[in-house]
Amino acid sequence: MIDAKRLVDQLVGSGVAGGFAGGLAGGALANALSGKKAKKVAGSALQLGGMALVGGLAYKAWQSYKQGSGTTNLTGVESPPAGSAFLPASTDETTANELSLLLARAMIAAAKADGQIDTQESQAVLNQINQLDMPAEDKAFLFEEYGRPLDIRSLTAAVDTPEHAAEVYAASVLMLDSPSPPERIYLDTLARELRLDAGLTNEIHATVQANRAAA
Numbered sequence: 001m002i003d004a005k006r007l008v009d010q011l012v013g014s015g016v017a018g019g020f021a022g023g024l025a026g027g028a029l030a031n032a033l034s035g036k037k038a039k040k041v042a043g044s045a046l047q048l049g050g051m052a053l054v055g056g057l058a059y060k061a062w063q064s065y066k067q068g069s070g071t072t073n074l075t076g077v078e079s080p081p082a083g084s085a086f087l088p089a090s091t092d093e094t095t096a097n098e099l100s101l102l103l104a105r106a107m108i109a110a111a112k113a114d115g116q117i118d119t120q121e122s123q124a125v126l127n128q129i130n131q132l133d134m135p136a137e138d139k140a141f142l143f144e145e146y147g148r149p150l151d152i153r154s155l156t157a158a159v160d161t162p163e164h165a166a167e168v169y170a171a172s173v174l175m176l177d178s179p180s181p182p183e184r185i186y187l188d189t190l191a192r193e194l195r196l197d198a199g200l201t202n203e204i205h206a207t208v209q210a211n212r213a214a215a
Contacts, residue, residue: 002137004100005051010134011107012050012174051100052079054174055086057211058166061203062086077211085163102158103171108145109155110172113186152186156193165194169201173208 059080080086088095129142159165172190176183191201 002141004097007104007138008050008100054103054167054171055080057207058170059086061207062166065200065203106168106171107175110175113183114180115182152189152193170204
C-alpha cells in the first residue's frame with residue numbers, strides 16, 4: 001500500500017521529502033511529470049510538508065475570499081489549524097491518507113492536462129519516474145495513474161467537502177506555472193466540476209503566485 005502523504009511530499013518536492021531537490025513545487029517528480037521546470041514556492045512554505053502546503057495555500061485563499069479582503073498580504077503560507085477541514089488531525093490516518101491520495105491524483109491530472117504528450121514523450125516521462133529514488137509501490141501508482149485518460153469527473157467525484165475542493169484546485173494550480181491554453185481549459189473545467197466560485201479560484205491563483213519564488 002502506498003504512503004499517499006509521502007507521495008504528495010514527493011510531488012511537491014518539499015523540504016521534508018528526502019532526495020527531492022529543487023524546493024516546493026519544483027521537485028524532480030513534478031518536473032518529470034509535467035516536462036517543465038516548475039517554479040518554487042518560497043518563504044515559510046519551505047518548512048511545510050506537501051499536504052500542509054496545499055492545505056495552507058487553500059486555507060489562506062479561502063480566508064481572503066470569505067473576508068472579502070482581496071489579494072493583499074497573501075504571502076507567508078502557514079499550515080492550517082490541525083484537525084480543520086483543510087488538514088485532518090494527525091491521529092485520523094484514514095482521512096489524511098484519502099485526502100493525500102486525492103491531492104496526488106489532482107497533481108498528476110494537472111501535469112498531463114496539456115494533452116500534447118505523444119507516446120514517445122510519455123515513455124520518456126515514465127522512464128524518468130522509474131529512475132527516481134522512491135518505493136516501488138509509489139512508482140506503480142504513478143505509472144497507473146499517469147497512464148489513465150484524463151477524467152476530471154472521476155477526480156471530482158471523490159471530493160466530499162468545499163474545503164477539499166479548494167485544496168484539489170490549489171494542488172492543480174501548483175503544478176501549472178504559466179498554464180497553456182489546454183491547461184487553462186482543464187482548470188476552468190475543474191473549477192466548474194468542483195463548483196468553486198470564480199472569486200475563490202482567483203484567490204487561489206493569487207495566493208499561489210504570491211508565494212512563488214522568483215525563477
